[in-house]
Amino acid sequence: xxxxxxxxxxxxxxxxxxxxxxxxxxxxxxxxxxxxxxxxxxxxxxxxxxxxxxxxxxxxxxxxxxxxxxxxxxxxxxxxxxxxxxxxxxxxxxxxxxxxxxxxxxxxxxxxxxxxxxxxxxxxxxxxxxxxxxxxxxxxxxxxxxxxxxxxxxxxxxxxxxxxxxxxxxxxxxxxxxxxxxxxxxxxxxxxxxxxxxxxxxxxxxxxxxxxxxxxxxxxxxxxxxxxxxxxxxxxxxxxxxxx
Numbered sequence: 744x745x746x747x748x749x750x751x752x753x754x755x756x757x758x759x760x761x762x763x764x765x766x767x768x769x770x771x772x773x774x775x776x777x778x779x780x781x782x783x784x785x786x787x788x789x790x791x792x793x794x795x796x797x798x799x800x801x802x803x804x805x806x807x808x809x810x811x812x813x814x815x816x817x818x819x820x821x822x823x824x825x826x827x828x829x830x831x832x833x834x835x836x837x838x839x840x841x842x843x844x845x846x847x848x849x850x851x852x853x854x855x856x857x858x859x860x861x862x863x864x865x866x867x868x869x870x871x872x873x874x875x876x877x878x879x880x881x882x883x884x885x886x887x888x889x890x891x892x893x894x895x896x897x898x899x900x901x902x903x904x905x906x907x908x909x910x911x912x913x914x915x916x917x918x919x920x921x922x923x924x925x926x927x928x929x930x931x932x933x934x935x936x937x938x939x940x941x942x943x944x945x946x947x948x949x950x951x952x953x954x955x956x957x958x959x960x961x962x963x964x965x966x967x968x969x970x971x972x973x974x975x976x977x978x979x980x981x982x983x984x985x986x987x
Contacts, residue, residue: 750820754810760942780804808915830941840897849928853895853935860934
């Protein structure tokens with residue numbers, strides 16, 4: 744039996760110090776795709792010094808969603824795992840995500856709120872906002888997710904086209920979840936522990952990006968199921984929750 748190949752997709756913008764921690768820990772993946780937003784701190788040079796085999800894509804910084812979509816399009820692995828460059832997501836957790844993909848799930852999302860998960864980084868305001876947005880998404884889409892706004896996500900490369908992703912900002916994490924439901928894909932949650940960003944400051948804006956998440960989930964709810972042109976939408980499959 745041939746093992747599936749794995750691509751890590753990492754959007755970056757001035758993350759040189761964090762990549763010094765992250766890149767040596769990406770030993771379990773076959774391919775690394777870094778989409779860099781024209782960093783001025785030597786991010787690309789640091790990445791290549793540690794992993795000369797990394798695939799580098801440099802483009803203007805138009806948003807996290809744009810970078811992730813570009814990285815997914817460039818990935819060649821059977822399985823894709825997406826993580827932030829700030830060192831808050833531990834590659835030691837990859838196996839839990841990939842194991843569920845190998846069991847037949849199409850999309851696996853991390854959750855900081857299940858047993859075994861947690862966060863050293865979430866402020867009270869961000870945690871409250873995330874819980875409210877997650878509850879709203881569950882009501883709109885009939886799901887039982889515990890964490891909507893977390894960018895540690897893995898999926899089969901064959902699922903990328905079916906997700907029809909269009910987002911340009913942080914709301915892409917929500918679009919992945921709701922479009923997986925709309926496309927009838929099998930989606931699972933797995934516990935994950937988020938640490939604090941190791942260096943620098945986040946580009947996330949709580950109110951601006953929270954509004955974009957809410958607008959995205961409401962807009963997509965009324966657009967109907969996703970399916971290839973001329974084919975009926977597949978029957979929805981059950982969600983495996985880490986809380987079950």
